[in-house]
Amino acid sequence: MAAEVLILHGWQNRRPDGHWQRWLAGELEARGAHVRYPQLPEPDEPVLDDWLRTLDAELAGTDPATLTVVAHSLGCLLWLAHASRRAAAGEVAPLARRVVLVAPPAPDVIRGIPEIMGFAPASDDEGLRAALASSATERTTIVAGAEDPYCPDGAERTFAIPLDAAFVEVPGGGHLTIDDGFGPFPLVRDLVNG
Numbered sequence: 001m002a003a004e005v006l007i008l009h010g011w012q013n014r015r016p017d018g019h020w021q022r023w024l025a026g027e028l029e030a031r032g033a034h035v036r037y038p039q040l041p042e043p044d045e046p047v048l049d050d051w052l053r054t055l056d057a058e059l060a061g062t063d064p065a066t067l068t069v070v071a072h073s074l075g076c077l078l079w080l081a082h083a084s085r086r087a088a089a090g091e092v093a094p095l096a097r098r099v100v101l102v103a104p105p106a107p108d109v110i111r112g113i114p115e116i117m118g119f120a121p122a123s124d125d126e127g128l129r130a131a132l133a134s135s136a137t138e139r140t141t142i143v144a145g146a147e148d149p150y151c152p153d154g155a156e157r158t159f160a161i162p163l164d165a166a167f168v169e170v171p172g173g174g175h176l177t178i179d180d181g182f183g184p185f186p187l188v189r190d191l192v193n194g
Contacts, residue, residue, distance in 0.1 A: 003028075004066050005059055005192060007037040010073025010103075011116050012044055013171075019178050020185035021072060023031045028188050036062075040075075051078050052085070059095060064137070067096040068192050073150065073175065076104035077119040080132065084123045087131035099132070099140040100191050101165070103176040105150035106158050125162035132163050139193055140165040145173020145180065 005028050007021050015022055015037060025037045034125075036058050041050045055078060071079045079099065086095075107120040112115065121128055132140055142165045144155030151158055160167035174180035 002066070003033040003068065003192075004062050005033050005035045006067060006069045007035065007060070008055070008069065008071040008075030008078055009037075009040060009043070009122075010071075010075050010105075011046060013072070014043055015039055017176065018183050020176070020182040020188065021070070023184050024070065024189055024192070029191065031193075040078075045115050046074065046119070048078070048081060052082055054080075055082055062095075064096055065096045067134075068098040068100065069096045070100045070102065070188060070192060072102045073105055074110075074116055074119055075119065077102040077107075077110065079135070080104075080120065080121055080128060083131040084121065084128060085137040087134055088126070088133050092134045092138045094135060096136045098138045098192070098194075099136045100143060100188060101140060101159070102143045102188060103145060103148055103150065104142065104155055104159050105148075106153065109150050109152070129163045132165070141168060142166070143168045143170065143176070143188060143191070145170045145176045148173070148175050 009015055009021055025035045026037050038058055040054055085093045110120040113115050142155055142160045146169055176182050
């Protein structure tokens with residue numbers, strides 16, 4: 001069975017040409033993967049419940065044994081919110097084989113931005129760790145740039161250690177956007193294929 005990949009973008013992202021996520025979708029499709037790369041609703045003023053409904057629709061019909069989820073920025077917090085809600089409802093079956101969270105923004109930073117403050121995790125680290133672990137059969141990987149302005153204390157300290165996730169740092173990566181020089185991003189492609 002062909003691999004399935006779900007790519008979740010972040011705040012203010014309209015899936016532009018040149019972004020590493022669009023490049024990744026093309027690379028994976030060329031290798032025979034079934035790629036879902038939805039435009040999430042109202043990317044400038046997102047509503048968590050609307051994004052969660054879209055995520056549910058995208059997950060419908062996927063095979064958790066072959067699915068890899070790749071999320072960037074606010075898409076990472078979307079995945080964490082989805083995992084937390086499922087865990088709170090007692091749903092523990094994995095949704096994916098692998099999850100790669102790229103440049104997750106710190107909850108304290110998100111709480112300071114009115115348009116997206118509703119995406120800040122409500123769970124404590126222990127609750128989030130359990131929810132994230134149950135969302136995939138493999139250990140989650142967090143990829144983050146050094147000196148990311150949206151995660152000033154660093155993603156390893158803010159996310160990887162408390163959530164027991166593998167961590168890959170990209171030196172000089174910033175928030176890992178087009179402006180930071182990330183069109184092609186072979187590291188993420190290799191993590192998906194790994």
